[in-house]
Amino acid sequence: MKVLVIGGDGYCGWATALYLSNRGHDVAILDSLVRRHWDSQLKIETLTPIAPIQRRLQRWYELTGKRIELFIGDINDYPFLSEAMHQFEPEAVVHFGEQRSAPFSMIDREHAVLTQANNVIGNLNLLYILKEDFPDCHLVKLGTMGEYGTPNIDIEEGYITIEHNGRKDTLPYPKQPGSFYHLSKVHDSHNIQFACKIWGLRATDLNQGIVYGVLTEETGMDELLVNRLDYDGIYGTALNRFCIQAAIGHPLTVYGKGGQTRALLDIRDTVRCIEIAVENPADAGEFRVFNQFTEMFSVADLALKVQQASSALGLKVEIDHLENPRVELEDHYFNAKNTKLIDLGLQPHNLSDSLLDSLLNFAIKYKGRVDKDQILPKVRWRR
Numbered sequence: 001m002k003v004l005v006i007g008g009d010g011y012c013g014w015a016t017a018l019y020l021s022n023r024g025h026d027v028a029i030l031d032s033l034v035r036r037h038w039d040s041q042l043k044i045e046t047l048t049p050i051a052p053i054q055r056r057l058q059r060w061y062e063l064t065g066k067r068i069e070l071f072i073g074d075i076n077d078y079p080f081l082s083e084a085m086h087q088f089e090p091e092a093v094v095h096f097g098e099q100r101s102a103p104f105s106m107i108d109r110e111h112a113v114l115t116q117a118n119n120v121i122g123n124l125n126l127l128y129i130l131k132e133d134f135p136d137c138h139l140v141k142l143g144t145m146g147e148y149g150t151p152n153i154d155i156e157e158g159y160i161t162i163e164h165n166g167r168k169d170t171l172p173y174p175k176q177p178g179s180f181y182h183l184s185k186v187h188d189s190h191n192i193q194f195a196c197k198i199w200g201l202r203a204t205d206l207n208q209g210i211v212y213g214v215l216t217e218e219t220g221m222d223e224l225l226v227n228r229l230d231y232d233g234i235y236g237t238a239l240n241r242f243c244i245q246a247a248i249g250h251p252l253t254v255y256g257k258g259g260q261t262r263a264l265l266d267i268r269d270t271v272r273c274i275e276i277a278v279e280n281p282a283d284a285g286e287f288r289v290f291n292q293f294t295e296m297f298s299v300a301d302l303a304l305k306v307q308q309a310s311s312a313l314g315l316k317v318e319i320d321h322l323e324n325p326r327v328e329l330e331d332h333y334f335n336a337k338n339t340k341l342i343d344l345g346l347q348p349h350n351l352s353d354s355l356l357d358s359l360l361n362f363a364i365k366y367k368g369r370v371d372k373d374q375i376l377p378k379v380r381w382r383r
């Protein structure tokens with residue numbers, strides 16, 4: 001199939017673009033490269049030295065003979081988006097191209113506005129170009145498990161059947177997100193659902209959990225194909241961050257009690273989930289929602305696992321409980337469903353000692369690039 005990967009220079013998008021290309025799909029990447037720009041503005045860098053996108057794609061071609069077309073530009077620029085879509089004529093668009101850090105969105109007014117404008121308007125432009133000229137193209141949109149928040153009941157996949165005053169209906173699952181970033185995803189979901197209803201578009205909203213790991217078969221083929229791996233207090237996410245902290249002997253930064261439970265998945269499962277969604281499109285008019293994760297862990301559990309795996313490698317690692325910079329429950333019920341992707345064939349890579357071992361060794365390999373000043377969290381949610 002012809003698949004356009006928006007945000008294909010990023011962590012999930014790069015791994016996905018190569019994976020789909022390797023599996024025989026005709027892939028193009030669209031990216032504004034704004035993430036590289038935000039990194040330099042924030043004076044942060046991925047742990048891994050990532051090559052310029054053109055160099056990455058050239059290397060991919062040299063190694064595999066497969067071409068990935070490249071469109072550099074912003075989906076907020078509608079004429080650019082329209083031209084790229086007309087040039088490539090995709091059958092599916094995978095949309096990763098958003099500002100994805102919760103702390104970034106909570107820095108100040110400018111960053112909250114930037115996040116919501118970039119994400120919500122970009123996604124709305126995409127809905128319009130699909131409606132205008134590609135009504136049959138399947139939109140595969142990356143949402144987040146964080147849209148649901150942490151309700152005291154089981155989390156369903158997108159919808160919940162409710163009985164109220166003797167009547168019954170299946171309604172969108174309530175959303176209680178925890179940052180202006182997570183809120184932008186909720187706004188996107190609403191806009192996509194509305195567009196499917198009024199224009200008959202076909203869309204899959206993938207409520208993805210926290211992604212961990214770095215190596216996929218494709219990105220591990222060559223140093224020039226290496227993926228980004230964020231460890232800083234803005235873009236670094238829980239488990240990846242803990243492994244890099246362990247590698248440099250920094251105490252693991254658990255926020256508060258660490259009882260916060262989250263849904264997680266291996267990056268090798270991210271790419272497979274996208275393939276499953278692309279190869280099994282939603283029906284015309286259908287707004288389909290899958291919860292894209294494989295396991296649930298508390299933050300304290302994750303820290304403990306990293307501590308144990310580190311000790312097996314001879315690293316002595318301490319766990320710190322920092323004052324929580326966020327506003328979130330640290331003790332709560334969390335039980336989310338995730339059967340839809342498994343029913344369609346996902347075979348999860350559960351978090352294992354060997355994965356932790358490989359991630360720790362990967363972090364050790366690049367530890368000389370770590371800027372220790374970027375480890376502690378600097379953004380606070382409270383006034």
Ligand code: NAD
Pocket residue numbers: 006007008009010011012013030031032033034035036073074075076095096097098099100118122142143144145208209210211212228237
């Ligand atoms: P990333 O920051 O590594 O990549 C995002 C890419 O999108 C970047 O290359 C950036 O330049 C590009 N981009 C952003 N705005 C754009 C725009 N307006 N036009 C064109 N390109 C634009 O992020 P990631 O970790 O790969 O996340 C990808 C998607 O998956 C995001 O939507 C994120 O919300 C979602 N997600 C990520 C995780 C995770 O743990 N990383 C978990 C759940 C959901």
Ligand code: USQ
Pocket residue numbers: 100101102103143144145146147208209210211235236237238239241253254255256258260262263299326328
């Ligand atoms: N946390 C710590 N210590 C750290 C980092 C995080 O205790 O050093 C805690 C946070 O307080 C939070 C949890 O770990 O309770 C997860 O935080 P995170 O930074 O790993 O992930 P989050 O901010 O939720 O965002 C990440 C991605 C985002 C994606 C989301 C999926 O950046 O794009 O949408 O994971 S989910 O968490 O399911 O919403």
